[in-house]
Amino acid sequence: MNQIIQADCLKELADFPPESVDLSVFSPPYDDIRDYKKNWRFDFETLGKELLRVTKEGGVAVVVIGDATRNFAKTLTSFRLAVNWVDQIGWKLFETVIYKRDGNPGAWWNTRFRVDHEYVFMFFKGQKPKTFHKEHLMVPSKHAGKIYTGTDRLTNGGFKVIQPKAVNPMKCRGTVWQYATSNTEGNRLKLQHPATFPDRLAEDLILCFSEPGDVVLDPMCGSGTTCVMARKNYRNFIGIEISEEYCQIARKRLEVEVYPQQERLF
Ligand SMILES: C[S@@+](CC[C@H](N)C(=O)[O-])C[C@H]1O[C@@H](n2cnc3c(N)ncnc32)[C@H](O)[C@@H]1O
Numbered sequence: 001m002n003q004i005i006q007a008d009c010l011k012e013l014a015d016f017p018p019e020s021v022d023l024s025v026f027s028p029p030y031d032d033i034r035d036y037k038k039n040w041r042f043d044f045e046t047l048g049k050e051l052l053r054v055t056k057e058g059g060v061a062v063v064v065i066g067d068a069t070r071n072f073a074k075t076l077t078s079f080r081l082a083v084n085w086v087d088q089i090g091w092k093l094f095e096t097v098i099y100k101r102d103g104n105p106g107a108w109w110n111t112r113f114r115v116d117h118e119y120v121f122m123f124f125k126g127q128k129p130k131t132f133h134k135e136h137l138m139v140p141s142k143h144a145g146k147i148y149t150g151t152d153r154l155t156n157g158g159f160k161v162i163q164p165k166a167v168n169p170m171k172c173r174g175t176v177w178q179y180a181t182s183n184t185e186g187n188r189l190k191l192q193h194p195a196t197f198p199d200r201l202a203e204d205l206i207l208c209f210s211e212p213g214d215v216v217l218d219p220m221c222g223s224g225t226t227c228v229m230a231r232k233n234y235r236n237f238i239g240i241e242i243s244e245e246y247c248q249i250a251r252k253r254l255e256v257e258v259y260p261q262q263e264r265l266f
Contacts, residue, residue: 001215001236001237001238002231002236002237002238003238003239004221004224004227004239004240004241004247004250004251004254005238005239005240005241005247006241006242006243006244006247007240007241007242008242009047009050009219009220009240009242010043010046010047010050012219012240013047013050013051013054013219013240014050016050016053016054017054018053018054019054019055019056019057020054020056020215021051021054021055021056021059021215021216021217021238022055022056022059022060022130022131022209022210022211022214022215022216023059023060023061023062023131023205023206023209023210023214023215023216023217023235024051024055024059024060024061024062024216024217024218024219025061025062025064025202025205025206025216025217025218025226026062026063026064026217026218026219026220026221026226027063027064027065027118027195027197027220027222028044028047028063028065028220029195029220030065030066030067030068030075030077030078044077044080044081044084044085045084045088045089047219048081048084048085048089048091049089051219052089052090052091052125054217055125056125056130057125057126057127057130058124058125058126058127058128058129058130058131059124059125059126059129059130060094060122060123060124060125060129060131060209060210061091061122061123061124061125062120062121062122062123062205062209063081063119063120063121063123064099064118064119064120064197064201065077065078065081065118065119065121066078066115066117066118066119067079069112069115072111072112078119078121081121082096082119082121085121085123086123090125091123091124091125092123092124092125092126093121093122093123094122094123094124094129095122095175096119096120096121096122096175097119097120097122097175097176097177098117098118098119098120098175098176098177099117099118099119099120099177099178099179099197099201100116100117100176100177100178100179101116101117101118101178101179101180101181101198102116102180102181102184120177120201120205122205122209129209131208131209131210131211131214132208132209133207133208134172134173134208136204136207136208137172137173137204137208138170138171138172138173139170139171139172139173140169140170140171141167141168141169141170141171143167144167144168144169144170145166145167145169146166146167147164147165147166147167148162148164148165148166148167149162149164150162177201177204179198179200179201180198181198182196182197182198182199182225185198185199187199187253189223189249189252189253189256190223190225190249190253192223192249193222193223193246193249195222196222196223196225197225198225199225199228199229202225202226202228202229202230203229203232203233206226206229206230206233206235207233210230210235211235212233212234212235213234213235213236214235214236215235215236215237215238216230216235216236216237216238217237217238217239217240218237218238218239218240219240220240220241220242221239221240221241221246221250222241222246222249222250223246223249223250223253224239224241224249224250224251224253224254226239227239227250227253227254228250228253228254228257228258231254231258231262232257232258232261232262
């Protein structure tokens with residue numbers, strides 16, 4: 001607990017006790033988009049089974065993933081993972097959120113759309129997620145202060161008149177979440193890793209699906225973003241990473257970004 005472990009996550013997870021993790025947040029290597037020093041393996045079916053075993057009832061696993069394009073065709077690795085985890089393994093899909101990010105300009109965009117999103121698949125185990133907070137995800141309502149009158153569409157296509165009511169000043173964020181990329185966070189240590197997700201994305205997910213004191217796992221933790229944001233928010237963390245070089249970045253990030261403010265836990 002509260003360590004970055006250098007290991008292949010499939011081997012390491014096999015030693016975890018069942019029902020010991022509240023939340024997993026991770027981004028796997030997919031489709032050879034980065035080579036990670038040729039040092040990676042991603043068997044998403046076995047990983048899905050192991051994560052389901054180690055996750056508590058009502059626990060959540062969040063996978064941030066996209067698809068490469070090969071000869072103008074998308075690989076569909078992301079959707080294949082989602083369908084496999086639900087149909088074959090037993091996870092349930094709570095929601096699919098689009099993580100919208102800035103895409104870099106490149107010559108290849110002359111023949112394709114510029115890709116500026118990844119998928120955030122949120123899976124849960126059991127009947128429903130045991131934790132769901134969205135106060136930190138509220139955004140100001142465009143029509144705050146106005147009285148709403150209008151109609152709702154019925155399932156048969158008809159209209160139902162809505163009684164006039166005041167519009168709430170805040171509303172829940174929808175299913176497109178926009179963040180600046182890690183490149184703009186100004187964290188040179190983090191940028192030593194080639195493919196990180198934004199701190200805020202990890203933090204929003206951790207605050208949504210876990211409580212202080214819970215166990216948050218990142219089985220492929222790279223520069224340690226999930227672990228740093230979990231610990232900053234008083235969760236326990238476990239980071240697994242196959243590359244010793246990336247483990248060192250993650251450990252250093254904890255030293256620099258977390259432990260000056262908090263008691264060191266390991
Ligand atoms: C997309 S990166 C994760 C980046 C991370 N979310 C961050 O913000 O820094 C994926 C990581 O998975 C690691 N990895 C690949 N196969 C692994 C395995 N079998 N076990 C553990 N880590 C693995 C790679 O070395 C790489 O650092």
